[in-house]
Amino acid sequence: MVNNKLTLADAFGQAAYIVGGHGSRKVKVLQEALEQVDGETFSDHYGNGSIIDEFQQEMADVLGKESAVFFPSGTMAQQIALRIWCDRAGIKRVAYHPLSHLEIHEEDGLKELHQIESILLGKADRLITLSDVKAIKEKYACLLLELPQREIGGQLPAYEELEAISTYCREQGIKLHLDGARLFEITPYYGKTPAEICSLFDSVYISFYKGIGGIAGAILAGDTDIMQESKVWKRRHGGDLIGLYPYILSSKYYYNERVGKMGHYYEQAKELASLFNACHGIRTIPEIPVSNMFHIHFALAASEVEPLLVQMAQQFDIAITSYLNKTGGNSCSFEMSTGDRYDTVPQEKLRDALTWLDGELQNR
Amino acid sequence: MVNNKLTLADAFGQAAYIVGGHGSRKVKVLQEALEQVDGETFSDHYGNGSIIDEFQQEMADVLGKESAVFFPSGTMAQQIALRIWCDRAGIKRVAYHPLSHLEIHEEDGLKELHQIESILLGKADRLITLSDVKAIKEKYACLLLELPQREIGGQLPAYEELEAISTYCREQGIKLHLDGARLFEITPYYGKTPAEICSLFDSVYISFYKGIGGIAGAILAGDTDIMQESKVWKRRHGGDLIGLYPYILSSKYYYNERVGKMGHYYEQAKELASLFNACHGIRTIPEIPVSNMFHIHFALAASEVEPLLVQMAQQFDIAITSYLNKTGGNSCSFEMSTGDRYDTVPQEKLRDALTWLDGELQNR
Incomplete structure (x- = not known):
């Protein structure tokens, strides 16, 4: 009718x-993830404990990075990565696409909480190119690339372009951060492993509720010293919860279910x-x-x-x-x-x- | 042996x-809380949806405030409350006990993320008194009182002292914020309802994993305009998750189990x-x-x-x-x-x- x-x-x-x-x-998404878990398993405790350590290590290995930290959200993880790169460079400026999540979905957290300026690279309706990157005259600490670029339908640069941008950034001393909210989703097209793609980047964020279909949660990965510093900022942001395990367990469960x-x-x-x-x-x-x-x-x-x-x-x-x-x-x-x-x-x-x-x- | x-x-x-x-x-704490929940219940969605709205309203009513917002942590909720009071006053300074959670457990998030200075009131080994409050000459936006004062064993001022501090702050235009991580726990001693105690304060934070025994999560309550603004900051902090329901459902469950x-x-x-x-x-x-x-x-x-x-x-x-x-x-x-x-x-x-x-x- x-x-x-x-x-x-x-x-x-x-x-x-x-x-x-x-x-x-729906709530059954969490219930299903918890069905297999032994109720006697201990909660994580303010970022410590085997339930969080083991998942962080697993994700560090998958991403080919020294270390990884579990965060409640990508918003928190990415602002923190950029903050650390800016502090190290002594330059409070980063560059990203005009439709980056940080620019349009985070109420200007990067500016309001970290006083970091953004350079909007290229045009809103297309991908960032190597020429866009080369054209910036201002100094900045970090370039964030989102793969795929969600707000324009999930487009991807050619892998060679990505490699060229990575090489250029390394030459120029610009840190390269990956917004990999949908990293696993692009591995079939590139024909690369997550670790191969991540090797082009200095720091990487991945999400567990896009293609993986978990409830919430994110991983930030990179060198151990950066990850240690990110834990301090995680506490400052109010993200170092006494127990993040509802998100860790569901992330792990749906990662195993769907990454293949x-x-x-x-x-x-x-x-x-x-x-x-x-x-x-x-x-x-x-x-x-x-x-x-x-x-x-x-x-x-x-x-x-x-x-x-x-x-x-x-x-x-x-x-x-x-x-x-x-x-x-x-x-x-x-x-x-x-x-x-x-x-x-x-x-x-x-x-x-x-x-x-x-x-x-x-x-x- | x-x-x-x-x-x-x-x-x-x-x-x-x-x-x-x-x-x-242990994980069974979450499993038990979810056992009674219909799996077909919809997740909250970035702070919206009946699962979060209803709990926020219930807590606003319990605390006698217009409005309440659920946060992943008290660290996040309290920094945000103080930030809003500072912005309104145009003074980036607050006062609290030398052993306040903000001073000793948050890696200076208030200073690092919000550039808010703290005045440490009174002495570390005793409660803040009305005389301490009256003795401050500097201008500040907000006084935070923690009831009970955890780091000195959970001490409480006499209720009359609390009322006098509240009256003084209102006269002076100083906002009074309650760190009520253990608010429900003090109601028997004072012989007051949560709403009666909260009526002395302009904003209130409560926790769900102390006496309530939930997993994590917090409520911030106050006037509706303040709470609306707190949601913007919650997003900036990276706490506006696509789904906070694992904490909401467990908070609600253990609140009902233990508040009595x-x-x-x-x-x-x-x-x-x-x-x-x-x-x-x-x-x-x-x-x-x-x-x-x-x-x-x-x-x-x-x-x-x-x-x-x-x-x-x-x-x-x-x-x-x-x-x-x-x-x-x-x-x-x-x-x-x-x-x-x-x-x-x-x-x-x-x-x-x-x-x-x-x-x-x-x-x-």
Whole structure:
């Protein structure tokens, strides 16, 4: 029964099949992660104890770094990494993409808490290039690169470009920090291990609730002296909790569950993007995904797209998004990340739904 | 079998009966809290969602404040409260006890992240008095009072003194902030509700892993405009996690389990302190506890006390502490907080053990 008064978010919530993600963020995600854990296991205690030490060491090894520290959030971990690099250089300035998480999602924490200025490199709608890096005349302590660049659909530079930027930074004494919130997700495209990619960087942050699908939590990795200093800042930020184990245990559990599936998610994303690109007035960025994520752009106003997606969800029981971002008077977009749910969607139903959507879009 | 090579921490870990606390900090604490929760319950999402909203509202009501915000830690919550008061006053200076948590346990986060100076009020070994407050000539934005003052055994001012300090601060335009890490624990002694005590303060922090026995987490409460501003700072600090529910659910669970038992814990503490004070060379601070906590001081070097406590643990299967703080060449101390475990200790065994300890101490 079609009810066109339904919001897109409601239609999304009611559809039997959701195309992206691993599943809803519900308490059972934590319950499942804890099912296998011996209740007699001791909590970590203000950053110490085997439950945190062992996971930190495991992640240091995976990332090919001397040392790693578990943080409640990437916001905290990354500000701290940049602060340490600035203190060492004696320069309170860093460079990153105009749509970096630090610039648009953190209420200017880097500036307000650390008095660190940012140089916005390149343009908002494209990747940072070696030429952008070379063009900066001002002195700065650290360059942050986000791989993939999430806000432009999860694009990636060619690996050779990345290597050239890394070499240039080392020559210039500029520290290179990786915002690797989706690091595991890009390993299939680059055909590199996490450690190989991280070897280009002086410090690295990874997240456990994107492709890994945990609850929250982050790792910062690098040389031991930097990591020791990061623990002091973690306490200052209020992140050195008496027990971080709910996040550590769930990060570990879902890391083990999903890190081996990143190639599969990547293949899903390429397949799904090609289905969207076959629709009238839809294009994906990147056209061919380089990880499990991409953005889907409609050449039509959100107010016209929304009822179509509501109808599609009701008619085919397939939901592709709960929201639309207006990107202009006559365009809108949303983000897609493939994951465990994709394989539960009947392929024929999905193709029927997108064929129907294509037809509707042609009539606009 | 007595093994005198055992460390105090090991002897503590092996004893059948531990006198203080609620129990070991183990993963089962979280598992138990989650057992009753419907797995289909949605996570909070960056500070929003009913799971966080409802608990925040419940705590605002308990504390008699307009609004409350859940934080991962008190370190984060309190720095932020003081920062907001300083920004409003245009004065980057606050006052607190020389042994305040902010001064000795936070790696100077307040100074390093917020550039806020501290005035240390009164003396380290006693409570802040109204005279101390009146004696400050410098301008400052906020006075932080910790109730009870943990580092001196959990002492409390007379309620009338507290009221007088509150009145004075209001007259002078100084904001009064409560470090209420152990607020629920002091309600039986004062014979006041949390809301009555909090009415003397402009902002209040409470903790969920002291007397409440949760895993981690804190609430900051006050007027709605202050709380809204605190959310911005929470994001800047990296504490606005995509999901704080592991701490929220466990805080809620153990709050409901234990908030009604604070009077009982207080009675236990008074009884236990009197047993210690009956021993030669032992005194407690306060002599008569005013909450569930107190400090136990030996007039003997830690190196002499430690083997006695190891032996006591092995001979009577009763452990009273896992550590000793050296407080001078010939003295040492440790902290005691009574809780659920106290009632599991056979009273006769405890009295026998302390009688034996008294005898041993008399021979030194």
